[in-house]
Amino acid sequence: MSALVEVNNLSKAFGGVHAVEDVSFSVEAGQVYSVIGPNGAGKTTLFNLITGLYTPTSGEVKLNGESIAKLQPNQLAERGMCRTFQQMQICMNMTAIENVMLGRHLTLKSNLLTTLFRLPALTRDEKAAREKSAELMEFVGCGEYLDTEASAMSYGALKRLEIARALAAEPKVVLLDEPAAGLNAVETAALEELIRKIAEQGITVMLVEHDMKLVMGISDRLLVLNYGRVLAEGTPEQIRTNPDVIAAYLGG
Amino acid sequence: MIARLSQFRLKGLVFLAIVVFALPLFISNPFHYGLATQIALIAGAVVGLNLLVGFAGQISLGHAGFFGLGAYFSAIMTSNYGWSAIPALFVGAVGVAIIAWVVGRPILRLKGHYLSMATLAVGFIIAIILNNERELTGGPDGMPVPSFDVFGWELSVFGQYSLFGMEISGDLAWYLFAGMVLLVAVWLAQNLIDSPIGRALRSVHGSEVAASVVGVNTAKYKSLVFVISAVYASVMGALYGHFHGFITPSVASFDFSILLITMVVLGGMGSTIGVIIGAVVLELLPQLLADFQEMEMVLFGLILMLTMIFMPKGLLPTAANLLAKRRSKSAGGDA
Ligand SMILES: Nc1ncnc2c1ncn2[C@@H]1O[C@H](COP(=O)(O)OP(=O)(O)OP(=O)(O)O)[C@@H](O)[C@H]1O
Ligand SMILES: [Mg+2]
Numbered sequence: 001m002s003a004l005v006e007v008n009n010l011s012k013a014f015g016g017v018h019a020v021e022d023v024s025f026s027v028e029a030g031q032v033y034s035v036i037g038p039n040g041a042g043k044t045t046l047f048n049l050i051t052g053l054y055t056p057t058s059g060e061v062k063l064n065g066e067s068i069a070k071l072q073p074n075q076l077a078e079r080g081m082c083r084t085f086q087q088m089q090i091c092m093n094m095t096a097i098e099n100v101m102l103g104r105h106l107t108l109k110s111n112l113l114t115t116l117f118r119l120p121a122l123t124r125d126e127k128a129a130r131e132k133s134a135e136l137m138e139f140v141g142c143g144e145y146l147d148t149e150a151s152a153m154s155y156g157a158l159k160r161l162e163i164a165r166a167l168a169a170e171p172k173v174v175l176l177d178e179p180a181a182g183l184n185a186v187e188t189a190a191l192e193e194l195i196r197k198i199a200e201q202g203i204t205v206m207l208v209e210h211d212m213k214l215v216m217g218i219s220d221r222l223l224v225l226n227y228g229r230v231l232a233e234g235t236p237e238q239i240r241t242n243p244d245v246i247a248a249y250l251g252g
Numbered sequence: 253m254i255a256r257l258s259q260f261r262l263k264g265l266v267f268l269a270i271v272v273f274a275l276p277l278f279i280s281n282p283f284h285y286g287l288a289t290q291i292a293l294i295a296g297a298v299v300g301l302n303l304l305v306g307f308a309g310q311i312s313l314g315h316a317g318f319f320g321l322g323a324y325f326s327a328i329m330t331s332n333y334g335w336s337a338i339p340a341l342f343v344g345a346v347g348v349a350i351i352a353w354v355v356g357r358p359i360l361r362l363k364g365h366y367l368s369m370a371t372l373a374v375g376f377i378i379a380i381i382l383n384n385e386r387e388l389t390g391g392p393d394g395m396p397v398p399s400f401d402v403f404g405w406e407l408s409v410f411g412q413y414s415l416f417g418m419e420i421s422g423d424l425a426w427y428l429f430a431g432m433v434l435l436v437a438v439w440l441a442q443n444l445i446d447s448p449i450g451r452a453l454r455s456v457h458g459s460e461v462a463a464s465v466v467g468v469n470t471a472k473y474k475s476l477v478f479v480i481s482a483v484y485a486s487v488m489g490a491l492y493g494h495f496h497g498f499i500t501p502s503v504a505s506f507d508f509s510i511l512l513i514t515m516v517v518l519g520g521m522g523s524t525i526g527v528i529i530g531a532v533v534l535e536l537l538p539q540l541l542a543d544f545q546e547m548e549m550v551l552f553g554l555i556l557m558l559t560m561i562f563m564p565k566g567l568l569p570t571a572a573n574l575l576a577k578r579r580s581k582s583a584g585g586d587a
Contacts, residue, residue: 051465077467089465091458093522094451099462101448102455106467108448115447116440122447129448169466 002065004029004173004204005050010059012045019045021228022059027206027221029172032199034207034215037225038248043208044086046225047175050206051083052076063173078106080172084162084179086208096145096153096161100133101126103168136164140194156187163194173204180211192218216240224248261446264525265438272431276424285423286409287539292430293492295531296437298515299524300484303441305513306521307450308477309457310360311368314375315485315512320382320504321348322486323493324389327397330494332388337400341490345483352482353475360474375509382501394500397493409495426495433491437484438524444480445524453477507549514556520566529568 003026012020020042027033035043048054050061052073061068063079071079082103091099108129114122137143140160145153153161159179166174176195180188192214199205199218209215215222216236224231224245232242239245260266275288301315325344329335359370382389389395399408407429411422420428444450452473455463460470493499502508511534519530534555538548563570 053461053465072469073461073464074467074469077465083465085461089459089462091455091462093454093458098451098454102451102463102468103466105448105452110448112449115449116443118443118447126447165462165466 003027003062004064005033005206006062006065007046007050008060008062010046010049010061011057012042012049012054013057018228020049020056020225023223023225023228023230024059025223025230025233027173027204029204030199030202031220032195032205032207032218034209034219034222035225036209036212036215036222037231041225042228043225044177045228047083047177047206047208051081051175077169077171080170081175082166082169082171082173083175084159084166084177086177086181088158088162090150090158090162092149092151094150096142096148096150096157097130097133097137099150099161100136100164100168101129103136103165104129104133106169133164133168136167137161139197140164140167141190156183159183160191160194163198167198167203171203173206174198175206175208177208178210179207180209180214188214262439262442265435265442268438268525268528269435272435275431276427282409282421282423285421285427287535289423289427289430289495290492291532291535292427292434293488293495294512294515294535295528296430296434296491297485297488298512298519298527298531299434299437299441300481300488301512302516302521302524302527303444303453303484304477304481305516306523306527307445307457308453308474310474310478311371311513312478312481313368313372313506313509313513314378315371315481316504316506316508317375317378318348318352318482318485319489319492319508319512320378320501321351322489323397323499323503324382324395325486326490327395327493327499328388330398331396336403337398337490337494338402341487344490345486348486349479349483352479356475356478356482357471360471360478372506372509375504375506379501379504379506382504389501392501394498396498397496399497400491400494407494409497430491430495433488434528437488438528441484441524449473449476510549510556511552514552514559516566517556518559518567520569523566523568526566526568530566533567 005027007026008024010020010023023046035046037043045054049056052068052071063076063081068076091102108125110122110125134146137146140163142157142160142164145157150158163176163179180191183191188211195205195218207215219236221235222239223233224239226248231248232239232245279285297319301312304310304312322344325347326337326340329340330337355374359367362370383392399406401407407425409422409426411425413420413422413425452463452468455468456470456473463470489503492503515530515534516527518533519528520526559566
């Protein structure tokens with residue numbers, strides 16, 4: 001069977017910096033697949049390449065067997081790929097629930113006529129979108145913020161809000177870039193539970209995380225990057241016992 | 253009751269309607285009606301520009317160009333070709349929509365200063381064309397515009413009309429018409445904002461990356477809002493021409509573009525009622541400071557700068573914030 005996400009000999013250089021170099025791996029549908037590595041290893045760059053925000057220097061990414069080379073990020077969203085960001089991307093000019101409802105964009109088929117005259121079809125769809133978004137906010141654990149201005153929310157709540165927005169798009173695969181960064185132990189435990197629940201719904205999860213306990217606990221497979229290159233790839237057990245990984249992580 | 257009203261989606265529109273219809277109780281002279289009519293028509297264009305600037309976060313320093321195109325198209329078709337004003341206004345709006353779409357696609361890829369320069373250039377080019385096409389437009393001397401008519405029924409400031417059995421002057425009739433046009437313009441804008449399309453527009457402002465990864469085609473929405481705001485300008489420009497009965501290329505000038513954007517910034521980007529207040533203030537100011545006519549541009553420039561430095565959110569949102577703060581303070585004091 002073919003992989004949901006397939007990365008072949010992918011490279012990205014910024015001037016002289018080889019942020020990602022000759023990386024290949026594939027993610028099967030339904031997996032929790034994590035990318036780990038030290039700071040500057042190229043994890044975020046890899047996610048930016050997979051989601052079409054960066055154009056690779058060489059190599060290719062395939063989503064469901066289709067090359068994404070000519071696709072814009074919004075076209076990848078149409079094909080079921082969604083993500084969150086290490087540097088959170090929240091619309092601070094909107095309320096919390098409006099940010100999540102933005103995630104429903106592709107499911108809302110509105111035209112200018114129904115919009116300008118606010119025909120019943122529009123209010124009906126908006127009501128449904130709002131209900132669904134409120135449900136998702138409850139699901140990720142920020143249900144108390146519905147109509148709060150995003151700019152007035154705490155960092156931890158915004159991180160969860162961003163996940164809710166990604167889920168609102170009903171993705172096949174969701175990429176989370178350091179969702180646990182800046183969270184305390186309790187919040188991290190809740191996040192682990194949340195990722196598990198997302199995976200249980202059949203959504204493929206790709207994860208970049210520094211928290212080893214979290215990553216080892218929930219991942220089906222891991223990719224270890226170091227200076228942009230693949231250091232190791234395998235199950236948590238294989239990674240834990242890999243001598244290269246141990247060397248790199250324990251002061252190699 | 254008041255709490256219920258403050259939750260109401262269209263509370264701004266209700267407030268505006270009250271002001272529009274109450275105003276005739278306080279003024280009666282034709283000059284004041286004329287001024288109020290002019291303000292309402294310009295405010296309509298500013299409401300459209302605010303969709304682009306305040307909500308979608310894109311700039312246009314050439315919007316008077318679209319206002320001018322609307323004004324001249326309607327003027328030329330009604331005076332030279334005998335068209336009725338309504339079809340002239342609509343066909344002009346469609347034409348402006350097409351022009352805005354064609355120029356908007358490429359220039360809206362630009363950001364910041366580059367977008368400013370590109371839109372500035374669009375405005376300049378339109379103004380130059382209106383100045384040079386003497387045969388059609390009368391050049392810098394301008395051209396007369398027939399009065400507005402709705403399929404034979406004429407609306408003129410010199411006319412006399414009866415409304416619900418009341419005799420009203422043409423000035424008042426024009427004012428009421430312009431006021432209602434403004435209300436419709438605000439209603440449509442508010443409906444647009446409170447919709448998936450409006451969310452997509454605001455997300456382009458809030459985070460273009462976030463918008464794109466959830467499937468918003470940001471380029472498409474930027475073009476769309478550019479076209480909508482240009483259509484607003486075009487329609488208001490057409491009405492403005494018919495109201496004044498005479499237009500010159502100054503309706504498409506750089507000065508007027510800057511005035512429009514200053515109204516948006518001063519009133520409060522992203523606040524529909526705010527930008528109308530911006531239009532009222534900046535239209536009334538020159539009346540009060542008649543001696544400063546030559547300094548008008550300097551004054552507007554200064555207002556633009558000072559607002560951006562000291563009141564970046566604009567008049568209305570800043571005032572609302574202050575009020576909310578004082579209220580929560582006094583509430584805190586009570587507890
Ligand atoms: N837009 C860019 N322009 C230039 N250099 C970049 C850019 N993005 C990343 N880099 C460089 O590429 C390398 C990899 O960066 P990247 O952000 O992908 O690392 P990371 O693994 O996500 O690190 P962290 O764990 O700190 O988030 C770094 O050396 C970084 O400085
Ligand atoms: Mg990173």
